[in-house]
Amino acid sequence: MAVGAAAGKRLRRQHNEGSGKLAAVLVSPTMAVLGLVVMYPIIAAFYTSLFQSGERVNAQGFVVQGDDFVGLENYSAMFAGEAADRFFNSLFNTTFFTVTTVLLETVIGVAMALVMHRAFKARGLVRASILVPWAIPTAVSALLWKWIFQPDGVANALLQQQVLWTTEGWQAKVAVIVADVWKTAPFVGLLVLAGLQTIPNEVYEAAKVDGAKSWTQLFRITLPLAKPALLVAVLFRLLDALRMFDLPYVLIGPRKESVEVLAMLAQDEAIETRYGPAAAYSIVLFIYVAVIAFLFVKLLGADVLGATRSQRKKGPKRRKQPRTITNGEAAA
Amino acid sequence: MLARGGALVLALALLAACGNGGSETEKPKNEFTGRGPITFATGKDTSGNRQKQIDQWNKEHPKEKVRIIELPESADQQRQQMVKNAQTKSDAYTVLNLDVVWTAEFAANRWVDPLPENKVDTKGFLQPTIDSATYFNQLYGVPLNSDGGLLYYRKDLLDKAGVSEPPETWADMEAACEKVQKLPQGKDVGCYAGQFEKYEGLTVNFSEAVHSAGGEIVDDKGKVNVDTPEAKKGLDFLVNGVKQGTFPKASVTYMEEESRRAFQSGKLVFMRNWPYVYGLASTEGSSKVKNKFDIAPLPGQDGPGVSSLGGHNVAVSSFAKNKATALDFIEYITAEETQREDLLATSQAPTRASLYEDEELTKKYAYLPTLKESIETAKPRPQAVKYGDVSTAMQEAAYGAMNGEKTSDEALSELETELEELVKK
Numbered sequence: 078m079a080v081g082a083a084a085g086k087r088l089r090r091q092h093n094e095g096s097g098k099l100a101a102v103l104v105s106p107t108m109a110v111l112g113l114v115v116m117y118p119i120i121a122a123f124y125t126s127l128f129q130s131g132e133r134v135n136a137q138g139f140v141v142q143g144d145d146f147v148g149l150e151n152y153s154a155m156f157a158g159e160a161a162d163r164f165f166n167s168l169f170n171t172t173f174f175t176v177t178t179v180l181l182e183t184v185i186g187v188a189m190a191l192v193m194h195r196a197f198k199a200r201g202l203v204r205a206s207i208l209v210p211w212a213i214p215t216a217v218s219a220l221l222w223k224w225i226f227q228p229d230g231v232a233n234a235l236l237q238q239q240v241l242w243t244t245e246g247w248q249a250k251v252a253v254i255v256a257d258v259w260k261t262a263p264f265v266g267l268l269v270l271a272g273l274q275t276i277p278n279e280v281y282e283a284a285k286v287d288g289a290k291s292w293t294q295l296f297r298i299t300l301p302l303a304k305p306a307l308l309v310a311v312l313f314r315l316l317d318a319l320r321m322f323d324l325p326y327v328l329i330g331p332r333k334e335s336v337e338v339l340a341m342l343a344q345d346e347a348i349e350t351r352y353g354p355a356a357a358y359s360i361v362l363f364i365y366v367a368v369i370a371f372l373f374v375k376l377l378g379a380d381v382l383g384a385t386r387s388q389r390k391k392g393p394k395r396r397k398q399p400r401t402i403t404n405g406e407a408a409a
Numbered sequence: 410m411l412a413r414g415g416a417l418v419l420a421l422a423l424l425a426a427c428g429n430g431g432s433e434t435e436k437p438k439n440e441f442t443g444r445g446p447i448t449f450a451t452g453k454d455t456s457g458n459r460q461k462q463i464d465q466w467n468k469e470h471p472k473e474k475v476r477i478i479e480l481p482e483s484a485d486q487q488r489q490q491m492v493k494n495a496q497t498k499s500d501a502y503t504v505l506n507l508d509v510v511w512t513a514e515f516a517a518n519r520w521v522d523p524l525p526e527n528k529v530d531t532k533g534f535l536q537p538t539i540d541s542a543t544y545f546n547q548l549y550g551v552p553l554n555s556d557g558g559l560l561y562y563r564k565d566l567l568d569k570a571g572v573s574e575p576p577e578t579w580a581d582m583e584a585a586c587e588k589v590q591k592l593p594q595g596k597d598v599g600c601y602a603g604q605f606e607k608y609e610g611l612t613v614n615f616s617e618a619v620h621s622a623g624g625e626i627v628d629d630k631g632k633v634n635v636d637t638p639e640a641k642k643g644l645d646f647l648v649n650g651v652k653q654g655t656f657p658k659a660s661v662t663y664m665e666e667e668s669r670r671a672f673q674s675g676k677l678v679f680m681r682n683w684p685y686v687y688g689l690a691s692t693e694g695s696s697k698v699k700n701k702f703d704i705a706p707l708p709g710q711d712g713p714g715v716s717s718l719g720g721h722n723v724a725v726s727s728f729a730k731n732k733a734t735a736l737d738f739i740e741y742i743t744a745e746e747t748q749r750e751d752l753l754a755t756s757q758a759p760t761r762a763s764l765y766e767d768e769e770l771t772k773k774y775a776y777l778p779t780l781k782e783s784i785e786t787a788k789p790r791p792q793a794v795k796y797g798d799v800s801t802a803m804q805e806a807a808y809g810a811m812n813g814e815k816t817s818d819e820a821l822s823e824l825e826t827e828l829e830e831l832v833k834k
Binding site for chain 2: 134137138139140142227228229239241243244245330331332333348349350
C-alpha cells in the first residue's frame with residue numbers, strides 16, 4: 078500500500094511536471110503575441126524618445142536629414158528645459174481634471190445607480206437612456222458641448238450672461254469638467270449598479286428588522302458591499318481621465334494653457350514631425366498612468382481581492398447570520 | 410517680392426548654416442520623365458467640380474489617367490498625410506495640392522521637386538501667388554488658387570448714418586461705427602470682427618494688423634523685426650478693439666464661420682473675411698444682410714491695409730512616378746479656362762490676372778476687382794521651414810495680448826525672441 082502510494086505520488090509529480098511543460102508550450106504563442114503587440118511598441122517608443130530629427134537648414138535652403146541620438150535630452154528638456162513650464166502646467170491640468178472629474182463622477186454615478194436599482198415602472202427604459210451620453214463618441218459630445226458653450230449658446234442663455242467658455246481661464250476648465258462628468262458618470266453608475274445587484278436582499282431585511290435607518294443602510298451595507306464594483310469603476314475612470322485628450326482638444330481647442338493635458342503635448346509634437354519629444358511625452362504619460370494604477374491597486378485594489386476572498390470564506394457564516402436571527406425571532 | 414521671399418529664407422539658412430556637410434550642396438535633378446497614370450492628392454472636393462475637370466482630362470488622356478485622392482477636410486490633417494507620405498518615400502501621391510504656407514517646409518525637405526523653368530510658364534499669374542510658390546529663387550509649385558482678406562461692410566447702415574465711402578483707415582472705421590451705433594437700428598450692432606480664436610486665422614489677422622500699420626514681422630533681409638513701434642500699433646488695434654468693445658466680446662472665439670454667422674445675422678457693421686463669404690451672404694436663406702452689404706479693401710493705420718495671402722499651389726512629389734504626365738496635368742489644372750470654370754463653380758479666387766478683368770465674371774462676382782487689389786498688395790506670412798511653430802508663436806503673442814494676459818510690448822518682445830530662435834534652426 079505504502080509503495081503504491083509513493084508510486085502514485087511520483088506519478089502525480091511526473092504528471093505535474095509534464096503538464097507544466099505542456100502549459101508553457103501552450104501559453105508561449107500567447108506570450109509571443111503579447112510581447113509583440115504590447116512590449117514592442119513600448120520599447121520602440123522609448124527608443125524613439127532618445128532621438129531628435131535633424132532640423133538644420135543648409136546654405137541652399139535644404140534640411141539636413143538624419144536623426145541625432147540625444148540620450149535623455151528630450152526628457153531633461155521636459156523637466157528642466159524650455160518646455161518645463163508647459164509640461165508642468167499640463168501635468169497639473171491632467172491631475173486636476175482627473176481628481177475633480179473622478180470625484181464628481183463617483184458621487185453622481187453612485188446616486189444614479191441607487192436610483193436605477195430601485196424597482197419602478199419603465200426601469201429598463203431609464204437604464205437604457207442613462208447610457209446615451211456614454212454611447213456618444215467623445216469628439217461628438219465635445220462638439221455638442223461646444224455648441225452649448227458658444228457665446229450665444231444654451232449655457233449663456235440659461236445663465237443670462239455672456240461667459241466666453243472656450244477662451245483661456247477657469248471657465249474653460251469648468252466646461253471640460255461638466256462635459257466629462259455628463260459623459261462618464263453613467264458609466265460609473267452602471268458598474269456600481271452591477272455591484273448593487275449582487276447584494277442579497279436578506280441583508281436589507283435583516284437591517285430593517287434591526288431598525289437601521291436608510292442612511293445607516295447606505296453606509297454600512299450598500300456601499301461596503303458594492304465597494305469592489307465601485308473600485309473597479311473608479312480605477313477605469315482614473316485611467317481614462319489621465320489619458321484625456323479629445324474632449325478638451327475639440328471643446329476648447331489646441332494650445333489653450335487652461336486645459337492643455339499631457340496627451341495633447343505628445344500630439345502637438347507629433348504634428349510638427351518631432352517624433353522624439355512626442356515619444357518622450359507619451360512615455361512619461363504612460364509611466365504616470367502606470368504608477369497611479371499600481372498605487373491604486375496596491376492601496377485599495379489589494380483590498381478588493383482580499384475582500385472578495387474573505388467574503389468567500391466568510392460566506393457560509395454570513396448566510397447563517399440571518400438564519401440565527403430568524404431562529405431568535407422564532408424563539409422569541 | 411520674389412527676391413524678398415528668397416532673401417528671407419536665405420538669411421534663415423545662413424544663420425543655421427554652421428556645420429553643414431558638403432554632401433547636401435549638389436544641384437537638384439530636374440528630370441521630369443515618364444508617362445502614365447498619376448494621382449492628385451487634394452482636400453475635399455465639395456463641389457464635385459474638380460472631379461468633372463479630371464474626367465475631362467481622363468477622356469483626353471486615356472493612357473495617363475489621373476485619380477483624385479481626397480484628403481481630410483482640415484488643413485492640418487492634409488499636411489500630416491502628405492508629410493507621412495513623403496517620409497515613407499511613397500509614390501502614392503503624384504501631384505500635391507499645397508497650402509501656400511507649406512512651400513518652404515516641403516521644398517526644404519526635398520519632398521517636392523523644383524519645377525523646370527523652361528517647361529512652366531509663369532506669365533499671366535499674379536506676382537504674389539508666384540512668390541508664394543517660390544523658395545530660394547526656385548519655383549516649386551504652380552499657383553492653383555489664391556485668397557485675400559476683404560472688408561465686408563453694411564452699406565445700408567453706413568448710408569443711413571451718412572457715411573458714403575467705406576473706411577480706408579481704422580480711425581475712419583471706428584468713427585463710422587460710432588455714427589451707426591447712434592442709429593436706432595445700430596444699437597446692438599458690434600463694430601468689427603475678424604478671426605480671433607487661437608488658430609491659424611489669428612496668425613493671418615495678426616499679420617494683417619501689423620502689416621497694415623506699416624510694421625513687419627520678418628524684414629526684407631529675412632531678419633525678424635517685430636518688436637517695433639509700427640508693429641505695436643498694429644497689435645494695439647486688435648488689443649484696444651477687444652478692450653474698448655469695438656470688437657464684440659465674443660469675437661475672441663470667432664473662426665471664419667463664426668464671424669460669418671455674426672455678420673449674416675446682422676450683429677456686425679464691419680467684418681474681415683475671405684471672398685467665399687460673399688456668395689453665401691448674398692444668397693443663403695438665413696442671411697439677413699442679403700443686398701445690404703458690400704466689400705472694400707481692408708483698412709489700415711494711415712490708409713488702405715495689407716492682406717495676408719492665402720491659397721494653394723500644386724507641386725510634384727519627389728517620390729512620384731510619371732512626372733512628365735504630372736507636369737502636363739499641372740499645366741491643365743492651372744490653365745486659364747480651368748480656373749475660370751473653378752471660379753464659376755466654387756468662387757475660388759483664381760491666380761491668373763486676366764480673369765479678374767473678364768466681363769462675364771466681374772458681372773457675376775462684383776468683388777473681383779477689390780479682391781485683385783487685395784491679392785496684389787498682399788504680404789505672405791513668414792516663409793519658414795518650421796512654419797507650424799512660427800504660426801503658433803504668433804498666435805501665442807496675439808491671443809495673450811488680446812486677452813489681457815500680457816501687454817503688447819511684452820507680447821512683441823517675446824515673439825521677437827521666439828521667432829529668432831525658430832528662424833535659426
